[in-house]
Amino acid sequence: MCSQEPKAGEADPETLVVFSVVKEGESCPASTEGYLAMPGDEMPSYVGRNLMDAMDQMAALTGEVTARDATGKGRGTDNENDWRVCGSTPAVGEIIEESVEFEVVPNDEKCPGAK
Numbered sequence: 001m002c003s004q005e006p007k008a009g010e011a012d013p014e015t016l017v018v019f020s021v022v023k024e025g026e027s028c029p030a031s032t033e034g035y036l037a038m039p040g041d042e043m044p045s046y047v048g049r050n051l052m053d054a055m056d057q058m059a060a061l062t063g064e065v066t067a068r069d070a071t072g073k074g075r076g077t078d079n080e081n082d083w084r085v086c087g088s089t090p091a092v093g094e095i096i097e098e099s100v101e102f103e104v105v106p107n108d109e110k111c112p113g114a115k
Contacts, residue, residue, distance in 0.1 A: 043100070045092045047111075051104050052080035058100050070103035070112050077104060086111030 046054040051067055059065045069075045070086045077083050087103040090096055105111055 041096055043088060043090045043092055043094050043096050046085040046088060046102065047092075049085050050081060051077060051083040051085060051102060054085050054102055055080060062096055062098065062100055064099040065102070066099070067102045067104050070105050071109070075106075082107055086114075 046058075055065050055067065067077045067080070067083065069077070083104040084107050085102050085104055089101045089103070103111075
């Protein structure tokens with residue numbers, strides 16, 4: 001286990017307890033910020049992250065998670081490992097309602113507006 005929120009000893013029967021874990025032998029990330037988001041929370045930034053990882057993290061916590069080609073070309077994102085996140089709806093810092101949509105590009109392309 002990498003972290004626990006709330007911390008041990010901070011009992012509250014009304015509070016959701018979230019454990020951050022990794023597989024045995026793997027290192028804990030330096031920070032779990034942006035990994036745990038659910039409806040009512042502010043949308044964290046997933047920009048630059050692999051689409052599959054971003055979708056897996058959000059789907060486990062929010063509900064409907066979709067992706068669309070950020071270039072407007074309408075390409076499907078069937079192989080989620082081949083795409084990366086450029087943005088999201090809701091935008092970073094906005095409140096997550098029930099669904100999240102990621103704007104994505106193939107790994108070998110730049111996000112629209114990126115230099």
